[in-house]
């Protein structure tokens with residue numbers, strides 16, 4: 765039985781999230797984060813990673829990134845929270861989401877997206893409503909960092925285009 769089901773998110777009102785279908789113990793592997801392996805060179809050269817929209821890119825190692833920006837990557841639906849109950853873990857070229865706390869049936873899974881401060885973090889307000897919410901989606905600490913990549917060269921353009 766799957767440990768998750770897809771439902772409208774409580775955090776991202778416009779989006780969906782993943783919810784626990786049963787009580788889950790800390791340390792449980794919940795879902796693989798799947799995508800396409802790409803080389804750092806491809807990341808740098810392709811327009812896809814340079815268009816200003818949030819892109820889920822994981823650093824796998826010095827040579828490879830994992831692009832999880834695909835509809836079939838169900839784990840990509842997991843929302844960020846400043847009080848996350850899951851985190852990304854991995855080995856070799858594989859990444860998965862695992863529970864870092866005991867999670868009750870019906871709770872929404874959340875991760876730490878780990879955005880760096882160097883990105884234009886004010887574009888990403890956090891609505892997780894945790895007591896410790898800092899108001900923006902920025903990194904606390906996580907082993908596997910999502911570099912939601914934004915073109916630094918287009919930074920000014922992005923600021924002008926944002927509401």
Ligand SMILES: [Zn+2]
Nearest residue numbers: 846890892897
């Ligand atoms: Zn928050």
